[in-house]
Amino acid sequence: MADNFFTDNPDLEFHFEQLDLSTVVEILERGYTYHDRYPAAPRNYDDAKDNYRLLLQLLGEVCATRIAPRAAEGDEEGVSLQEGQVVYPAAIREGLSVLRQAGLMGPMLPWEVGGLNLPGTIFEMMVEIISRADAGLMTIFGLLEVSATINEYGTEEMKVRVLPRFARGEVTAAMVLTEPDAGSDLGSVQTRATYDEAAGVWRLNGVKRFITNGAADIHVVLARSEAGSDDARGLSLFLVQADESVHIRHVEDKLGIHASPTCEIQYENTPAQLIGKRRFGLIRYAMSLMNGARLAVGAQAVGIAEAAYRKALQYAEKRIQFGRPIRDLPAVTRMLLSMRGEIEAARAMVYETARLVDLHRAYERQLKEAEKPEPAARGRVKRLGRQLDVLTPLVKFYATEMGNRVCYQAIQVHGGTGYMREFSVERHYRDMRVTSIYEGTSQLQVVAATGGLLGHILDGLLEEWAGLDYGHDLTPLKEQVQEATLSFNHCIDHLKGQEDPELVSYYAVDLVEAASHLVGSWLLLKDARLSEQKEAMARVYVAESLPRIQQAVAALQATDPTPLLVKDALL
Numbered sequence: 001m002a003d004n005f006f007t008d009n010p011d012l013e014f015h016f017e018q019l020d021l022s023t024v025v026e027i028l029e030r031g032y033t034y035h036d037r038y039p040a041a042p043r044n045y046d047d048a049k050d051n052y053r054l055l056l057q058l059l060g061e062v063c064a065t066r067i068a069p070r071a072a073e074g075d076e077e078g079v080s081l082q083e084g085q086v087v088y089p090a091a092i093r094e095g096l097s098v099l100r101q102a103g104l105m106g107p108m109l110p111w112e113v114g115g116l117n118l119p120g121t122i123f124e125m126m127v128e129i130i131s132r133a134d135a136g137l138m139t140i141f142g143l144l145e146v147s148a149t150i151n152e153y154g155t156e157e158m159k160v161r162v163l164p165r166f167a168r169g170e171v172t173a174a175m176v177l178t179e180p181d182a183g184s185d186l187g188s189v190q191t192r193a194t195y196d197e198a199a200g201v202w203r204l205n206g207v208k209r210f211i212t213n214g215a216a217d218i219h220v221v222l223a224r225s226e227a228g229s230d231d232a233r234g235l236s237l238f239l240v241q242a243d244e245s246v247h248i249r250h251v252e253d254k255l256g257i258h259a260s261p262t263c264e265i266q267y268e269n270t271p272a273q274l275i276g277k278r279r280f281g282l283i284r285y286a287m288s289l290m291n292g293a294r295l296a297v298g299a300q301a302v303g304i305a306e307a308a309y310r311k312a313l314q315y316a317e318k319r320i321q322f323g324r325p326i327r328d329l330p331a332v333t334r335m336l337l338s339m340r341g342e343i344e345a346a347r348a349m350v351y352e353t354a355r356l357v358d359l360h361r362a363y364e365r366q367l368k369e370a371e372k373p374e375p376a377a378r379g380r381v382k383r384l385g386r387q388l389d390v391l392t393p394l395v396k397f398y399a400t401e402m403g404n405r406v407c408y409q410a411i412q413v414h415g416g417t418g419y420m421r422e423f424s425v426e427r428h429y430r431d432m433r434v435t436s437i438y439e440g441t442s443q444l445q446v447v448a449a450t451g452g453l454l455g456h457i458l459d460g461l462l463e464e465w466a467g468l469d470y471g472h473d474l475t476p477l478k479e480q481v482q483e484a485t486l487s488f489n490h491c492i493d494h495l496k497g498q499e500d501p502e503l504v505s506y507y508a509v510d511l512v513e514a515a516s517h518l519v520g521s522w523l524l525l526k527d528a529r530l531s532e533q534k535e536a537m538a539r540v541y542v543a544e545s546l547p548r549i550q551q552a553v554a555a556l557q558a559t560d561p562t563p564l565l566v567k568d569a570l571l
Contacts, residue, residue, distance in 0.1 A: 005068070005129045006060025009306070010533075011344055012125065015351045016056065018530065021045075021119050024355075027362040028117060038111040052122050055104070059126055062102055063133035067095045071134040074259035075427050081251045086215030086261045095137045099169065106167030108148045113159065114167035120292075120361070121354040124299040128347075131303025135431040136259030138303070140213050142296045146173035146220050149289050150239065153276035158239060162218060174216035175289055176240075176265065180209045184444055186222065186282055187232040191267065193223035202238060202274060204267040210252070212438065214263025217242055221267070222286050225278050237281035238272035245270040256430030291388070293439045294396040295357065298350045301403035301435045302343060308410035308428040309339045315414050315423075326413070335413055339406045341541035345520030346399040352523055353391045360384040387461060390452035391519075393445035398516035400436035407432040443509075450508040453515055454496050456489070465522040474528055474535065477542055481521050484549045488514050491556035498559055507559055514552035517545040 002008040022045045026032065029048065034041035042048035074091030081087075088096075099105060107123045109115025123145070131138040147166040151159055165171045182188040191206025204223050208214075219240040226234035240246065250264040276285055313336055316327035326332045363381045367373045407429040411418035418425045436442045452458070462485055470478045495511060498504050521542050528538035 002064050004057065004060040005063045005132050006056045006125075008060075008064075011347060012128065014527070014531070014534070015347060016053065016125065018527075019121060019351065019355065021049075021121060021355065021358060024119050024358040024362045027365055028119060034111050034117070041111055041117070052118070055116070055118075056122070056125055056129070058102055059104055059129050062098055062104075063129050066098050067091075067130070067137060068133035070094065071136070071259075072424060072427060074134060074136060075431075076258075078258040079251055079261040081248060084248060086248055086251060086263065088215075088261070089259050091134070092137055092140070092259045095134060096140065096169070096172075099141065105144065105169035106147065106163075107144060109151060109163055109167050113151075113163040115163070116167075119358045120295075121351060121358050124295060124350060124354045127296050127299040128303040128306070128350075131300040132307045133303075134259065135300065135304050135428075136257045138300050139257060139260040140172055140216075142293070142300065143173045143175060143213055143216070145292045145296060146175055146218070146289065148292070149220060149285065150218075150275065152288075153237075153285055154239065155273075158273060158275075162239070166218075171217035172213060173218045173220065174211055174213045175293065176208050176211050176214070176219045176221040177286060177290075178208060178210045180207060183210070184441065186286065187235070188230075189222050189224060189235055189282075191221070191223040193225040193236060193238060193272065194227075196271075199271070202272040204238060204240065204270040204272050206267055207249070208265045208267075210438075211263045211265055213261060214265050215242075215248060215261050219246070219265075220275065220289070221272065222281050223272075225274075225281070232282040233279055235281040235283075235286075236278045237275040237285040239275055240267070240270055240272045243270070254434070256427070256433055290439060291392050294392055294445070295350065295354060297435050297439050298346070298353075298395045298399035301399040301432065302347050302350055304428050304432045304435070305339070305343050305346070305403040305406040308407045308425050308432070309336075309343055311423070311425050311428070312336065312339065312410040312413040315417075332413060335409045337540050338544060339409050341524075341537060341544060342402045342406060342520075344537055345517075345524055345541055345545075346395075346402045348523035348527060349391075349395045349516075349520060350399060353388070353395045356384060356388055356391065360388060383460070386452065386457050390449050390457050393440070393448035394512065394516055394519065396440065397436075397442050397445035397449065397512055398520065400432075401442055403432045403435055446509050446512045447505075449512050449515070450505075453511055454492055454504075456492060458515070458519070459489075462518075462522065465526055468526060468529070470525065470529060474525065474538075477528075477539065478525060480546060481518070481525055481542060484521070484546055484553075485518060487553045488518055488549065491553050495556055495559065500561070500564075502564055503559055503561055506564055507556055510552040510555040514549045514556070517549050517552075521545050521549075 025045055025048045032044055035043050042051055070091035074089040077089035106115035107118045111117050127142050130141050177186055179189055193202050193204055196203050221238045221240050222235055223238055224234050225236035245268050247266040248263050249266050252262040316332055317325050319326045367377055367381055410425040411429055414423055414425055417423050466482055495504055524538040524541050528535040
């Protein structure tokens with residue numbers, strides 16, 4: 001067992017060291033004036049980065065030595081419902097206690113409420129590390145991002161009352177959106193919110209389903225506040241402190257992530273506070289919540305995949321067949337190289353997207369606080385927002401589909417032993433499966449990314465990466481990726497030219513597949529300029545990805561309508 005899940009991961013350390021968040025941190029730290037009031041606040045960017053490194057090292061040690069060794073135990077014990085109360089397995093209770101004692105809660109909350117005031121990118125690195133140790137614990141820790149939404153949109157009274165409790169690790173959170181008849185279609189949410197004039201509070205009535213960590217102390221709930229409405233414009237977001245009016249009706253018996261409770265909840269005249277403005281619950285606040293959650297699930301998938309890959313590599317180095325370690329058998333070598341390449345590509349996508357999210361938030365804060373914002377500043381925020389509307393679902397799609405492939409291959413490397421519970425890859429395989437389902441299925445991520453891809457929203461980023469100096473040795477590889485980019489752009493225009501929207505939707509998954517591998521190729525190629533190890537990885541990944549892009553491009557160029565013409569006869 002490793003003794004530190006940060007320092008034993010050269011690729012994660014590489015991304016941390018190459019990360020430039022200087023603009024973000026300067027804005028986040030108010031020009032480093034916080035240090036005058038809060039001694040833990042950094043004096044400058046170098047100081048901030050040293051602090052982040054120490055924090056990740058601390059978390060890496062805690063996860064490797066305290067949390068990961070008990071993950072199998074937590075999976076085996078699972079969650080129970082006793083007299084209406086959810087009971088976490090002992091391993092999860094201890095894990096939360098350890099994180100609390102280490103002062104690692106409230107990661108993105110400001111100094112004023114006792115938080116760590118971290119950029120989102122560092123938070124995603126924390127999510128990856130915890131996910132590698134225990135995917136179930138991550139679902140509880142990751143939902144601390146709900147507190148950032150309360151900080152952004154809540155009233156001052158709400159923030160003063162609730163946020164310090166998050167920072168001290170006294171409470172956990174749940175994002176309560178889904179209902180039995182409103183899963184992907186959140187605009188159909190029917191939980192009712194009515195204002196109680198006498199008590200001066202809102203009251204919630206309704207049932208929510210598939211709520212991750214539904215036993216949390218603090219719920220952020222999407223409910224219908226406008227009587228007679230039937231679409232997203234009638235929905236608002238509410239803060240609920242769990243009390244006797246919040247009933248856990250059922251805890252789901254799941255394929256994986258057994259240590260985390262997934263609950264069905266009933267609200268009966270539950271007192272609630274409005275977050276932000278009425279009618280903005282889904283179109284602004286919940287969408288913001290979900291985009292943050294989608295990026296965190298991408299980081300979760302990378303963490304679980306890292307754990308599965310390491311177990312597969314370790315097994316392949318020790319398992320002797322035909323007189324040599326199976327790692328050296330070409331069929332197994334190919335699987336291991338593919339796994340590692342996909343993990344590194346997904347990690348690069350997660351942290352590049354997280355960096356852009358941090359920039360977008362920082363620039364938005366500047367705009368909000370400026371007396372006379374410049375048009376160029378508004379344009380910069382708008383451009384970044386459009387790019388993130390494509391990159392976020394793209395990352396969630398690729399990282400989670402990648403993770404499922406990696407965990408499948410990890411079991412395959414183990415052979416029959418991997419199918420047995422005594423080997424952890426079986427647990428990683430089960431835990432990973434939900435990542436391509438919750439916070440929006442892969443199919444919904446395709447829908448979310450397609451419009452922006454058809455609008456060439458990523459062209460600016462791709463051109464920026466293509467414009468870098470790759471040197472003599474990498475130029476041939478760069479030219480291959482450029483050629484694939486050109487073919488991809490031709491396919492976009494071809495697909496846009498189709499008159500049948502059903503045909504466009506049918507082939508959208510090929511568009512997103514191609515875009516994912518293209519972005520991954522450019523990011524690994526960009527990193528290849530910085531080390532021999534990354535250059536070798538880029539060559540392997542691009543060699544594997546280009547045929548996949550070409551296959552998707554061929555499907556997009558053909559846009560054969562036959563499947564749609566015969567679907568009724570076949571289905």
